[in-house]
Amino acid sequence: MIKKIIFDLDNTLLMFDDKQIDDYKNVLKNAGFSCENDEAAKIYKAIGNYELQRIKYDKESLINFINNELGTSYPVSLIDSIIKIIGKNWTNNIAPNLIETLDYLSSKYELYVLTNWFTESQVMRLKGAKIDHYFKEIVGSDMCDIKPNPESYEYFLKDTEPSECLMIGDRPDIDLDGALKIGMNGLLYDYKLKYKDTKYDKFNDWKQIKDIL
Numbered sequence: 001m002i003k004k005i006i007f008d009l010d011n012t013l014l015m016f017d018d019k020q021i022d023d024y025k026n027v028l029k030n031a032g033f034s035c036e037n038d039e040a041a042k043i044y045k046a047i048g049n050y051e052l053q054r055i056k057y058d059k060e061s062l063i064n065f066i067n068n069e070l071g072t073s074y075p076v077s078l079i080d081s082i083i084k085i086i087g088k089n090w091t092n093n094i095a096p097n098l099i100e101t102l103d104y105l106s107s108k109y110e111l112y113v114l115t116n117w118f119t120e121s122q123v124m125r126l127k128g129a130k131i132d133h134y135f136k137e138i139v140g141s142d143m144c145d146i147k148p149n150p151e152s153y154e155y156f157l158k159d160t161e162p163s164e165c166l167m168i169g170d171r172p173d174i175d176l177d178g179a180l181k182i183g184m185n186g187l188l189y190d191y192k193l194k195y196k197d198t199k200y201d202k203f204n205d206w207k208q209i210k211d212i213l
């Protein structure tokens, strides 16, 4: 029987918006750096590449990674600024029909978030979206190992068996495969209907959850 439901954040709870790259431009500008779109896009891409290192997040190691990749010498305060501006601004675009579903699920299960970004930033975003109170804990990749490393999911096993946990996310490879490896259940939010032959149970609209859980 499921006791805990663990949610991915980006493109699961809050949907991604392409205009968000503008926020990187503002960060650079406010920090006194070049505000060329090109430079902002490069930093954005480097942060994506950092995620692929599959290591626990750390501000120092992230700024070193960016500087190595781009041949720059940004200070670690740039990461603080990015964390804050993302936390403040990336709060729109709550997934359609999500709030009613969280009302329903929070009455039956313990809800958590497991996300590959700095906790501080993600907590701010969920607060800004006014959905933070649904979750018992919001866990970023500076608090535990990063998805899809199986150790990431072990964070939730202190008082719970893996079979009592369900991970919900939009990416089978990043969100669900690691959970499955340690014996958790996985449910795919296939909002773009792009996973035809997946081994995971899936849904494409949060309205459907009441029929599943």
Ligand SMILES: [Mg+2]
Pocket (backbone or CB within 6 Å): 008, 009, 010, 011, 012, 169, 170, 171
């Ligand atoms: Mg996601």
